[in-house]
Amino acid sequence: ELKVEQNPLFLSMQEGKNYTIYCNYSTTSDRLYWYRQDPGKSLESLFVLLSNGAVKQEGRLMASLDTKARLSTLHITAAVHDLSATYFCAVASDSNYQLIWGAGTKLIIKP
Amino acid sequence: DTAVSQTPKYLVTQMGNDKSIKCEQNLGHDTMYWYKQDSKKFLKIMFSYNNKELIINETVPNRFSPKSPDKAHLNLHINSLELGDSAVYFCASSQGLALRETQYFGPGTRLLVL
Numbered sequence: 001e002l003k004v005e006q007n008p009l010f011l012s013m014q015e016g017k018n019y020t021i022y023c024n025y026s027t028t029s030d031r032l033y034w035y036r037q038d039p040g041k042s043l044e045s046l047f048v049l050l051s052n053g054a055v056k057q058e059g060r061l062m063a064s065l066d067t068k069a070r071l072s073t074l075h076i077t078a079a080v081h082d083l084s085a086t087y088f089c090a091v092a093s094d095s096n097y098q099l100i101w102g103a104g105t106k107l108i109i110k111p
Numbered sequence: 112d113t114a115v116s117q118t119p120k121y122l123v124t125q126m127g128n129d130k131s132i133k134c135e136q137n138l139g140h141d142t143m144y145w146y147k148q149d150s151k152k153f154l155k156i157m158f159s160y161n162n163k164e165l166i167i168n169e170t171v172p173n174r175f176s177p178k179s180p181d182k183a184h185l186n187l188h189i190n191s192l193e194l195g196d197s198a199v200y201f202c203a204s205s206q207g208l209a210l211r212e213t214q215y216f217g218p219g220t221r222l223l224v225l
Contacts, residue, residue, distance in 0.1 A: 031210055037152070042201065043216040050211060086152055092210035098167050099210060101154040 002093045006102035023072040023089035031092035115217035134202030143185035144203040
């Protein structure tokens with residue numbers, strides 16, 4: 001059974017700092033997604049990572065995938081307040097056609 | 112134009128009532144999903160339909176019954192509502208079953224059972 005673990009689950013940081021959110025998963029998969037959810041809002045897709053070594057960047061966010069280590073990272077560079085949100089990773093499970101979701105990382109960036 | 116829409120956005124009701132949530136997508140996708148997000152923000156898949164056929168049916172009380180009249184619509188009917196049903200319900204859609212395409216989420220329906 002595929003399990004997905006994110007850490008940390010909560011992160012409070014100052015603007016201008018760098019930090020990384022980790023997403024570990026337990027069985028083989030080559031498709032991983034990062035989503036963002038603002039408080040009281042829906043989920044918005046950030047990145048789709050489809051192969052080992054995939055790296056994608058959008059603004060101050062960069063996501064990478066290491067399928068051998070079963071690990072994805074979401075790196076935040078020089079954080080700004082607008083990036084405060086909950087970030088979810090989700091891993092595709094081939095066995096039952098569904099995404100298995102991490103618990104989410106609540107990120108608070110203080111001005 | 113809203114890609115994935117849900118109605119209603121808010122639903123407050125008494126225990127024991129029956130209620131429905133509607134979802135429509137105009138993206139031309141052939142797969143639709145219902146998720147439940149609890150108060151701790153944990154997301155759980157409930158159902159998935161592909162071209163009107165049920166693909167995923169997770170361990171959900173049979174009080175919950177999805178219906179897909181066509182591939183652009185997936186509705187969720189809940190019978191005999193219970194306090195524990197209070198949550199945010201998200202509809203989503205994607206193209207295909209292989210999960211190589213992004214899932215697009217609706218705005219959510221916030222259900223509160225009193």
